[in-house]
Amino acid sequence: MERALTLTKTTIGKKALMALSGVAMLGFVIGHLSGNLKVFAGAEDFNEYAVWLRTMPGLLWGTRIVLLGALAAHMASAFSLWSRNKSARKSRYTKKKDLATDYAAKTMYWSGPILFFYIVFHLVHLTFGGMIFGESAVFGIEGYEWDHSNPYNNMVLGFQHWAVVVPYVLGVVALGVHLFHGIWSAFQTVGLNHTKYNFLRRDLSIALAVFITAGFLSIPVAVLAGWIEPTTQTFFYPELEPS
Amino acid sequence: MKTKNLTLNVWRQRSKSDSGRFEKYVAKDVNEHMSFLEMLDVVNEELLEKGEEPIAFDHDCREGICGMCGLVINGYAHGPQERTTACQLHMRKVFELGWDELWIEPWRATSFPVIKDLAVDRSAFDRIMQAGGYISIRTGSPPDANEMPIGKHVADMAMDAAECIGCGACVAACPNASASLFTSAKVSHLGLLPQGQAEREDRVRKMVGQMDAEGFGSCTNHGECEKACPKGISIDWIARMNREFLKAMVTADNEVEERD
Numbered sequence: 085m086e087r088a089l090t091l092t093k094t095t096i097g098k099k100a101l102m103a104l105s106g107v108a109m110l111g112f113v114i115g116h117l118s119g120n121l122k123v124f125a126g127a128e129d130f131n132e133y134a135v136w137l138r139t140m141p142g143l144l145w146g147t148r149i150v151l152l153g154a155l156a157a158h159m160a161s162a163f164s165l166w167s168r169n170k171s172a173r174k175s176r177y178t179k180k181k182d183l184a185t186d187y188a189a190k191t192m193y194w195s196g197p198i199l200f201f202y203i204v205f206h207l208v209h210l211t212f213g214g215m216i217f218g219e220s221a222v223f224g225i226e227g228y229e230w231d232h233s234n235p236y237n238n239m240v241l242g243f244q245h246w247a248v249v250v251p252y253v254l255g256v257v258a259l260g261v262h263l264f265h266g267i268w269s270a271f272q273t274v275g276l277n278h279t280k281y282n283f284l285r286r287d288l289s290i291a292l293a294v295f296i297t298a299g300f301l302s303i304p305v306a307v308l309a310g311w312i313e314p315t316t317q318t319f320f321y322p323e324l325e326p327s
Numbered sequence: 328m329k330t331k332n333l334t335l336n337v338w339r340q341r342s343k344s345d346s347g348r349f350e351k352y353v354a355k356d357v358n359e360h361m362s363f364l365e366m367l368d369v370v371n372e373e374l375l376e377k378g379e380e381p382i383a384f385d386h387d388c389r390e391g392i393c394g395m396c397g398l399v400i401n402g403y404a405h406g407p408q409e410r411t412t413a414c415q416l417h418m419r420k421v422f423e424l425g426w427d428e429l430w431i432e433p434w435r436a437t438s439f440p441v442i443k444d445l446a447v448d449r450s451a452f453d454r455i456m457q458a459g460g461y462i463s464i465r466t467g468s469p470p471d472a473n474e475m476p477i478g479k480h481v482a483d484m485a486m487d488a489a490e491c492i493g494c495g496a497c498v499a500a501c502p503n504a505s506a507s508l509f510t511s512a513k514v515s516h517l518g519l520l521p522q523g524q525a526e527r528e529d530r531v532r533k534m535v536g537q538m539d540a541e542g543f544g545s546c547t548n549h550g551e552c553e554k555a556c557p558k559g560i561s562i563d564w565i566a567r568m569n570r571e572f573l574k575a576m577v578t579a580d581n582e583v584e585e586r587d
Binding site (some may be wrong): 088089090091093094095096097098099100105123127131165168171172173174175176177178179180181182183184185190192265268269271272273274276277279314 | 330336347349399401402403429430432435436437438500502503505525532535536538539541542544545546547548549550551553554557562563565567568570571572573576577582583584585586
């Protein structure tokens with residue numbers, strides 16, 4: 085039977101879906117980073133920002149739905165293309181020289197899954213943390229009690245322990261490496277190229293990857309160096325109770 | 328004039344269904360001015376004299392323009408010299424690099440099955456061309472020269488894309504055995520010119536549809552193809568093909584059929 089060629093079944097269509105969902109998630113990451121950097125402004129600012137995120141109509145669930153959809157699309161296209169590419173060369177070369185590719189490009193199938201597992205860990209820790217750990221210590225870390233009304237302390241106290249810092253650093257570095265190739269690759273995939281601006285595509289990927297990695301890493305560094313300390317102030321925000 | 332003895336590990340495979348293996352040969356007194364294929368010719372002469380089966384490899388023009396030859400030499404598609412086909416690679420380059428032992432493999436891709444030894448079946452490329460790599464015109468008496476105005480930069484770009492000789496080194500070098508560089512060059516070469524406008528939207532969809540149907544991998548933007556290409560076809564063409572394809576899929580008034 086003759087069927088019309090459908091975009092999502094083609095390799096380029098799947099790549100475009102991967103690029104667009106990647107850009108959506110990149111947008112979130114940039115917003116998430118700029119929000120998290122409020123930790124440097126102090127506990128009050130940070131916690132009020134958390135309340136604002138919760139009380140903006142539609143923001144929380146709108147973001148969640150878009151991100152879940154983007155993640156599902158990104159992973160489904162990646163898996164489908166990965167299995168296709170694997171079967172496109174069944175007999176391997178004995179000798180093969182890489183002439184152009186780089187570490188980031190070659191490890192996309194590693195940095196991606198690492199990021200996925202980190203995201204799961206991150207959600208268990210900070211999104212479902214209150215529900216999972218209740219009144220007991222988070223990840224069994226002594227003195228690390230959950231406080232719904234004080235996201236600032238939930239974050240800062242966590243970064244005093246290797247069990248939180250190590251996966252975080254791994255996740256953030258994987259993100260940086262993934263973005264280094266991913267951002268440039270997205271331009272190429274959707275056909276955004278022009279000889280006048282092509283050099284900017286590489287520069288932009290490097291700048292964004294470095295900025296995002298350094299930005300996220302600055303928080304545990306500041307906590308471990310003692311520049312940011314847990315607050316002794318008490319807060320009461322019923323808006324931050326798990327809903 | 329320098330001569331040298333070389334150890335060759337050559338991929339030998341009786342047929343498509345044979346699993347294949349490396350065989351060791353010694354190429355004696357290799358002259359530095361021989362082309363790589365001439366070196367293999369001499370090895371084959373010796374094999375014939377001994378009553379053994381000569382090594383099968385593809386070749387035709389031997390001047391780097393037909394796209395028939397193709398060997399992966401020590402991990403480099405078409406050998407270590409940039410913008411050079413295997414037939415135009417000379418042994419002096421191999422001597423220069425100090426290589427005494429060579430590993431010679433065929434293009435490895437599921438869509439390029441081995442016919443014998445180093446010769447692979449590239450008819451998948453022909454089928455991609457048949458799907459849309461043409462223009463429909465009325466033939467008749469020749470048109471006047473310069474009857475159809477074409478901008479200089481457009482003509483130059485179309486020529487750059489048309490440089491592709493269809494050798495398949497891009498597929499061979501790609502970690503995913505993707506045919507994106509070849510297909511993009513062919514899509515763009517005709518898509519740029521006024522004569523190619525009538526079928527422009529159909530061409531890109533049909534050729535990409537055929538490329539997928541042949542089982543080639545997808546592009547993951549490593550850039551290996553561009554480096555391996557003996558004609559220096561740029562991966563900018565892949566971005567152009569992606570743009571043309573996405574635009575045609577979203578905006579074209581008609582549909583084209585899916586190939587399988």
